[in-house]
Amino acid sequence: MAKKTTIYDIARELNITVSTVSRALNNISTISESTRNAVMETAKRLNYRPNKVASSLTSGKTYIIGVLLPSAQIQFFASVIHALEKYLKSFGYSILLYQTNESLESEKNGISTLLEAQVDGIIASMSLETQEVSHFLKVKEEGKPLIIFDRTHDDLQHTPTVKIDDEQAGYIVTKHLLDKGYKNIAYITTKHGIKIFKERYEGYLRALEEAKRPINQAYSLFGELTVEGGYEGTQTLLKLRDKPDAIIGGDDYVALGIIRALHENKITPPTVGVIGFANQNFSEHIIPSLSTIDQQAIKMGKECAKMFLKIIESNTADKNNIEPVILEPLLLARESTDR
């Protein structure tokens, strides 16, 4: 039996997107008359028959997916989105982004805005302000898929999720410094109660305990996750009687501030070891190059895309009982800890 013609075949034949084919077949007005005619002729010629189950499921499908994220300016998120877009594009989907800028009010508005824009589903990562998540339920009420990535929330534990093992990330940066012979390891992180930052810090404590190193309270600083936070934290640490010989920055920007403060005290890494998180695109190229953690943004984007397709193509009722995907963080050891 010959393979059934799909809208993908029509798209390939005409060298247009699946989204355009879908819009033409569904008679949506943004398609030009000539494109619609070409699609209709090709559908007829290739003997295209809409699948009844599929078309009842996909009726009104726009092939637009909404992505709600804190900020596309944060490189980690930008990389996740790029990978997600690349993967879903080949299946005919377009992505619209909504940035919350870490505001809960804006996050609520974003959910409404994306639903109003008739997206087929939403892939989201929580703002720093979000404590309560009932606004996310609106997506499910409209019968549309919701996937949460990276920044998750305990109240959404039955929602399909893609994340990284953050406790492990904190553990491996600390373990790396211990393996390099650093003994007094400080940690400059954020005062916010966000789960991922808490988990990284717990990984730091676990590595120290495992190595039977004493926990020095003066070595844990909770400030802002910024260059200035790293700079000021390091100034504080350098005034201690027992100065640390290595400093972990809560992210690569904090690490930049640490390096600047060390420089002003005539210290260059790896004399004092410095390591960050997130592998920003400058980190490999500064002098000395910065050791950090690869948070697997590209893989995370791809896994979100695959999970989305799996949900939207499944006919089962248990589409929300999908196993979470948890990615492993990767150590990038560079000059700043290479002593």
Next chain:
Amino acid sequence: MAKKTTIYDIARELNITVSTVSRALNNISTISESTRNAVMETAKRLNYRPNKVASSLTSGKTYIIGVLLPSAQIQFFASVIHALEKYLKSFGYSILLYQTNESLESEKNGISTLLEAQVDGIIASMSLETQEVSHFLKVKEEGKPLIIFDRTHDDLQHTPTVKIDDEQAGYIVTKHLLDKGYKNIAYITTKHGIKIFKERYEGYLRALEEAKRPINQAYSLFGELTVEGGYEGTQTLLKLRDKPDAIIGGDDYVALGIIRALHENKITPPTVGVIGFANQNFSEHIIPSLSTIDQQAIKMGKECAKMFLKIIESNTADKNNIEPVILEPLLLARESTDR
């Protein structure tokens, strides 16, 4: 006479967004029954009367604006968008982003996707691939405002535009190096024919001519606008018999590559002067800190927002004869050229 009640007053009274009020008054389905009732009661209590002219103009308004851009991962664009969002939010608008990833096909799809999502208008910056711009005309055909920012195109010269004076940017970085006493100034830029990069290079030539410096062809390198492009270009320049004593990078990433290549040859700026463009958020913090150009991203975002509001609120037929806004680039002189 008492001031007329507007939808802004209703929004303030109920502590909800203007967008929500508009949706409730227009009976759009994504609003909950209780919110709709609250809006209706408040509208009645405050004696709200829809302005007939305004409501014919705004009928079907979604208070969603589409922004089409090459990539939110490019920090300059991210900053423009943040400023734009911040400004338009106070007028009740939400922003949806579409990234073209420098692809013309994706740009065409983006215009369709945003129009299909029922945006009130589009604010756009061209992809590197875009030579022909007829797909932008679809926005005007639907009677919706279109604003072009930063990366413009000659065929859209009657479209409202916000940009920076790029020729001047190239001029002032070169002038700065000459003023610092550098004599042999090289320039590593992109081989692509994009207008803004061509104009910057023309500014470089103008500054050299004005200073009566000879133009040495070996000092102009056209490669990739990446760290690797800067690194390889510098390796080439250091093999010349007359080595340059200053190098301009086409952007701050190119400058990172230049600094790395100099470092491998035991040279640290400002011994050889290095300057970039775009003031990435690492540039101020690396050692030595990098001189560069502030492209006024925040001001550009704000000017786009103001222009959009001006167009959408104007009743005149000449809404496309709006004067372009051209911003001045600002020199940020730092350690890498401070000799």
